[in-house]
Amino acid sequence: MRIRKKKWAAPELSVCDFFVKNPEENAGKWRDAFKKNQPLCLEIGCGKGGFAGQFALQNPDINLIAVDIKIDMLGVGRRTIVKLFEENGKTQYDIDNLLLVNYNVEQLDKIITPEDRIERLFINFCNPWPRERHKKRRLTYPRKLEMYKSFLSPDAEIRFKTDDDGLFEESVEYFNECGYEITYITRDLHQSGFEGNIMTEHEKMFSDEGKKIKFLIAKQK
Template sequence: MRIRRKKWARPELDACPYYIDNAEEMKGRWHEAFADNSRPLYLELGCGKGVFAAQHALRYPDINIIAADIKADMLAVGRRTVENMFGAVERTHDNIMLLRMNIVNISQLFAENDTVDRIYINFCNPWNRGKHNKRRLTHPRQLEQYRNILKQGGELRFKTDDDELFEDSVEYFKECGWEITYITRDLHAENLPDNLITEHERMFASEGKKIKFLIALPPRKE
């Protein structure tokens, strides 16, 4: 998603206690970023305006979630989203972190003890031009990195409106030895009780587009 540069973004992020700008410095200490590091740790890749992560943190106070994006301006919007949503219920946001990170290099930023229980990828850029396919967040080179970050028994949840990206991604998961434990090409027809609707999901659904969704488990680590 493109976003205009915001003059207020950097000052607000610099003052935000739950924003991390230098991911390299946190390697080996991701669980320590939270007040209660005994909670399960989830990671959203490409969090956009932070609606999903904020909803998740509110609904599941016993789970820590890191919302990652490459753009500081986008994360600044996410910070405002968190403040608005948590302010409405007057609850502290001690179980959410905003992280500026290049997801392409994710395996370089997480150590063996930094494993997470779940990864979310919601409505990422489809990169449907052939030469750009390798930029997809579900591309095999990315799946190999996620495999090392997920705990044994951890899972990846992927959601998109894009038919080509979804079908290609299904093949990526199979190619890399992941087990798809749940799949639907019309998520809203399933009425899953724990589905948190993102801003993109609401927009695409209103346009009549079917939302595709799957849950996958990585192959066992050797």
């Protein structure tokens, strides 16, 4: 996703209580980085923060780390999340179950380790990278699915959704190749009867265009 430079993003994040300035320092200790010790989930490629904000609001008894490689995206995310909390009668100081992290998923195992025991991983509308030579950049590419195992708890779920048919079908193969079991799959999430879906910015955009949303849940065998 392209985003215009936001000069205000880094300064606002630098004084934000739920933005992590030095994520390396939390490696193996993410559970202590939150106010409450409760189940820990991770969203990668969180973009403009709509999913993370809604998830945090709806699940005060779950902690969420939301990661994106682009600081400007996280700046927009911070504003989105604060607005969501304020619309629900809270303030930014009530945001104690969500942390924003600026990091490249390619190197995520440097900051999230087996001790962190992530219980659910969300991959929402990652870039499809359709060209053969770029596919290894996909957040579902086998090398990454193997890396995620290093910090997922044994019964953790990966929840993956996309509008992109090629990415979805090839990702099904990647999950199978890497020894994950697909426990739920639909190629039309919004007509599937699946309950509790939280729409992301891209999901709204693509479904408004009439595209069907593909979704799966995978677990390690």
